[in-house]
Amino acid sequence: MPDKTWTRIMDEARTLFSQHTYGGTSMQQIAAAVGITKASLYHYHAGKSAILVHLVRTPLAELEGVLESLHPEAELEERREGVLNGFANVMIKHRQTMGLLLRDASAHTEQTAEVLNQFQSLIDRAMDVLSDGYDDWRRRLRAAQALAAVADPITLFADIPADDLHAELVHGAHAILALRHR
Structure with a gap:
């Protein structure tokens, strides 16, 4: 402790x-x-990078938990819902910390590369779920956009109550995933 x-x-x-x-x-x-x-x-x-690594350890473990909790045999919509809601919950709960990974380019250093690679791996795994594992670039693009919709805005709307923000983030991600190629 x-x-x-x-x-x-x-x-x-x-x-x-x-x-x-x-x-x-x-x-x-x-x-x-x-x-x-x-x-x-x-x-x-030992230094700032060690502090940053400690700061992001918990939210990254929670994102990992979101992905691990998904049942592979569940319907696509259920798995998508799990990713979107789970990622939104973690991102909102750890707004300041996750903002460092999302918006602070100075945090991207050689000393922090391991945690940044771990974060990218979690993003890639979430995108696989959202795109249903397809390599089609359009599906992957929509998956990336939907994931960004629940992650990127968290620091821009810090004054919005968590429940309200969560609902709107997930609603926006659903709208993106519902788009069809014309």
Whole structure:
């Protein structure tokens, strides 16, 4: 169980990364926000990338759980619904953290490549479900658009209550998946 200082480090880092970007936040700023020395901060984490990895670990595990909970023999619509609702829930629950992966290019570094690759793998697996495993680029495009519809807007509408935002995100994703090629 993490101690209070570790928890404060994570909370302050998440806030600072969201306000100033990952690249625009220094370890000194994090230490100052927590009220500890920079040397003490390094006692808890080897660097910013280690903090980011810890921040995204839980939401990525929850996204993995969404995909693992899908029953392969279930109807396509049920699996799609599971992906869309599950991803929307996780993205909204972890708005600030997931915003770092979605919108902060400075978080995409060599040191964070492993978690970014894990996130991309989860996106690819979700797209496979939404496109029903077809390689047709049009189906894959609609799947990518639908997934983006439940993920990308989360940081843009931070003031919208979670339930309302969830309903609209999933509604928009359904509209995208319902489009037919003409």
